[in-house]
Amino acid sequence: MRRDPVKPFLAAWTVLVLLFLFAPLFVVALFSFNESSISRFPIRGFTLAWYQKLFANTALHEALWNSLIVAIATVAISTALGIGAAVGIHRYGGRYGGALRSFSLTPMMVPRLIIGIALLTFYNLFQTNLSLLTVIAGHVVMTLPYVILIASARLVGFDKSMEEAAWDLGAGTFTIFREVTLPFLKPAVVAAALMSFTLSFDEVVVTFFTTGNDNTLPMMIWSMLRFGITPEVNSIATLTIVASGAFALVAEMSLRRAQVGSTR
Amino acid sequence: MRPSVGTVLSFLAAPKLWLVVFFVLPMMTMVLYSFWRVADYQIVADFTLRNYEKIGGSLYVGVFLRTIRISIYVTVLSLLIGYPVAYFLARKVRRFKLTLLLLVILPLWTSYLVRTYAWMLILGTQGVINQSLMAVGLIEEPISWLLYSDFAVTIALVHIYMPYLILPLYAVLEKINPSILEAAWDLGGGRIRTFLSVILPLSLPGIATGCLFVFIPSMGAFVTPELLGGTRSIMIGSIIAQQFGVAYEYPFGSALALVLMGIIFATAAFSLRYGKPKGLA
Numbered sequence: 231m232r233r234d235p236v237k238p239f240l241a242a243w244t245v246l247v248l249l250f251l252f253a254p255l256f257v258v259a260l261f262s263f264n265e266s267s268i269s270r271f272p273i274r275g276f277t278l279a280w281y282q283k284l285f286a287n288t289a290l291h292e293a294l295w296n297s298l299i300v301a302i303a304t305v306a307i308s309t310a311l312g313i314g315a316a317v318g319i320h321r322y323g324g325r326y327g328g329a330l331r332s333f334s335l336t337p338m339m340v341p342r343l344i345i346g347i348a349l350l351t352f353y354n355l356f357q358t359n360l361s362l363l364t365v366i367a368g369h370v371v372m373t374l375p376y377v378i379l380i381a382s383a384r385l386v387g388f389d390k391s392m393e394e395a396a397w398d399l400g401a402g403t404f405t406i407f408r409e410v411t412l413p414f415l416k417p418a419v420v421a422a423a424l425m426s427f428t429l430s431f432d433e434v435v436v437t438f439f440t441t442g443n444d445n446t447l448p449m450m451i452w453s454m455l456r457f458g459i460t461p462e463v464n465s466i467a468t469l470t471i472v473a474s475g476a477f478a479l480v481a482e483m484s485l486r487r488a489q490v491g492s493t494r
Numbered sequence: 495m496r497p498s499v500g501t502v503l504s505f506l507a508a509p510k511l512w513l514v515v516f517f518v519l520p521m522m523t524m525v526l527y528s529f530w531r532v533a534d535y536q537i538v539a540d541f542t543l544r545n546y547e548k549i550g551g552s553l554y555v556g557v558f559l560r561t562i563r564i565s566i567y568v569t570v571l572s573l574l575i576g577y578p579v580a581y582f583l584a585r586k587v588r589r590f591k592l593t594l595l596l597l598v599i600l601p602l603w604t605s606y607l608v609r610t611y612a613w614m615l616i617l618g619t620q621g622v623i624n625q626s627l628m629a630v631g632l633i634e635e636p637i638s639w640l641l642y643s644d645f646a647v648t649i650a651l652v653h654i655y656m657p658y659l660i661l662p663l664y665a666v667l668e669k670i671n672p673s674i675l676e677a678a679w680d681l682g683g684g685r686i687r688t689f690l691s692v693i694l695p696l697s698l699p700g701i702a703t704g705c706l707f708v709f710i711p712s713m714g715a716f717v718t719p720e721l722l723g724g725t726r727s728i729m730i731g732s733i734i735a736q737q738f739g740v741a742y743e744y745p746f747g748s749a750l751a752l753v754l755m756g757i758i759f760a761t762a763a764f765s766l767r768y769g770k771p772k773g774l775a
Contacts, residue, residue, distance in 0.1 A: 251598070
């Protein structure tokens, strides 16, 4: 092959774009240690005071607790339904498989704002009391397509003869699912669960329209931001960035190790 | 394998049922509401086209046009910035490929609210850019249009949604068979010609999907324009949200949302139809 004169330029461009993607996150982290209570650049001094103030804020504790409840319920429901849907479409979809998958993925093509207000009109029509339950229902709609997508991608590499062998050995459908299909899907389940957790934990728009009096963490950040920048926001934001980064890494590792395993 | 009807149903029906109850029915309710009206702070169920007539007024048409314009800027910028990255990842690197790919995916996992907020710290009058430029002596007064402007909204939306464009583009570019490229070389096509007449047409499906992944959420953006947009750069998302707040104009808000969905579906249908590779595929 010829020497490639374009490559260094593309490499430099990619580095610049990655800087553009990451620099703003570092700016937030930097400001969270700023001694001054005004978020003014350059930062002066180093302090952990904002983090201490954060941990002492009881309103925040409640919001965090609500966010965790919603995220854990969302993960449980959407992972169970999504994995089931992906396996179902893969096994029994037949010629309707494509249509069924497209249908399951449509919420991805609808802005969160619309998912939120559509649910609000629906709840309004049936006079439903808004609570964390109504929030969870919306978060499942939002995360389900991601679970189905991740599980379907993993199922592409699935050898159906493994299920058939188990069938011939006398295993029932659910035994096969538990003993053969699910272990194969485990890395996808881990990744999908982590992804749903993060999506739900960070969601503000769908929550905004479907919650009653209960605040979640992003809702608190949202209302704090509307009254201007406060140093505490920097520290909450930094903590969520670190947490989602860690989740992303674990999910990627889980999927990647599985890929290496299956090609051997 | 002969599964029982019950098994098939439990695998297929339960997830579908959730989507029908909490997604399809709500969307249908929204359609219904868009033809109703509010009287004395009560939603009244009688058929009217008034909500849609109201949207025809110049105020809302203007906001729709601004929203479309900003979303197009965001999409085109994301494509121009993201295409070389996707191309580099797909065809030019081997050793650090997975690491680089992970770096592109990583920001997608962080909250869009936090990423929007980051731009307040960067673009504000006290922010990184203005204070740095002033320290160097390039400007004496902070540049006021950096924050609370279309500029701020556009740059933040590019930052938030561009990775969604890189991923499908990467997937398509990676699948291009190297022997097609070698054939183009052997036939005497130069670098630029090979790119324009082989690679670019073959990557059209990736471009179409990627652009939709940026355009759709930009059209429905609410948090970002609300925090970074100026008083004169309102997008339709904020107007729709207002109708479901203190204004209590659910029917009018539903009608606005349906018009928005109409524009989104039309764009999606158009780009998926014309986003197919011609000739070579």
